[in-house]
Amino acid sequence: MTMQLDPRLETFLLLANCRWGDVERAEMVKVLDDLGVDGQGFYNNNFGIIENYYAAFNKSKVGTPGDQLLQGIDEALLFIYLEIFLSYPSWLEAIHAA
DSSP states (O other): OOOOHHHHHHHHHHTOOOSSSSSHHHHHHHHHHTTTHHHHHHHHHHHHHHHHHHHHHHHHHOOOHHHHHHHOOOHEEEEEEEHHHOTHHHHHHHHHHH
């Protein structure tokens, strides 16, 4: 069975965390180091795709007034939204249709 993230949910997550830069890179390297992995080496070998993904999204993103609601969103609130959208996928249809 092939599983795929709902494109609307993917867009929601990207809008909530659309920045991937030096700060995020440093945090990821630290997390990897804390796990006992050569964080910088692992990042250099594997995370180019993540940086390209965010760059492509940001290049084609069209800003709307609703974007401001997600800028700097609290992580706990983001997880609540995710739980709601995953529990009630039909709500994504309603948002998309609006």
